[in-house]
Amino acid sequence: MATPSSNPLHQVPRLDAQLCFALYSTSLAMNKLYRKLLRKLGLTYSQYLVMMVLWEQNEQTVSALGERLFLDSATLTPLLKRMEQAALIHRNRCPNDERQVIISLTEQGDRLREEAAKLPEQVLCASGCDVAQIVDMKETLNTLRASLMKNA
Template sequence: MATKNDNPLHQVPRLDGQLCFALYSTSLAMNKLYRKLLRKLGITYSQYLVLMVLWEEDQQTVSALGDKLYLDSATLTPLLKRMEQAELLTRTRSASDERQVIVALTEQGSKLREEAAKLPEQILGATTCSLDQVVGIKKQLDALRDNLMKNA
């Protein structure tokens, strides 16, 4: 007969059995790889994420960027300020609503797109997974994130 102690959910948590730690340590490994690859471009991973959003659609509000990156303005604003100082983007107040700040790529920020286009292939190679496996993992992680956000 099974007892309460036989149920893994009622046992003292072990680090190697935790989904949160698997996600955390995988994220650390992925960030370490990106840090190495992005060093050649002179940008950080956070800057890369902002640039990717702007490469998809230039001239976005800070709040739109924050929504897409799951970042609040207190985190995003200092990042954007550093990127502006590095001449990767500009920040200007909207003419129609001065409360909104529009973020746009500079020529230098746009030029990085070409070099950054090589990164996905390098990342895929480092995973030693097939493209189908990576796409499947990403879909699962997106669904997990969306479910967790509903309960956060």
């Protein structure tokens, strides 16, 4: 007869066997690497994400930025205020709809683009992976995120 401790259904899950912990600890390691690399640019990781969206297409609404970055306006607004104080972005009310705020790059924010363009290669080197592995991993994670968001 099986005892509760020998029954696999009653065993406490091992930390190292958990996908959530692998994702969490990898995220911590990635953020630590980015913190080191972004210090030279004077950006936090969250600010870097906002800048990347604006470098792709300048003049975005706060809601469009939030959708792209999976952030709500309560999280995004203080971040954008700090970025405006650092002269990286401008925040202006939309003339056609006062409820919307348009975020655009300043010249100083736009100038960071060239330095930031070097980061992906540095991260690739630090990862110890080749480009194909990174692409596959990213696609797998995007699929996982989409599935989890459907069930959240």
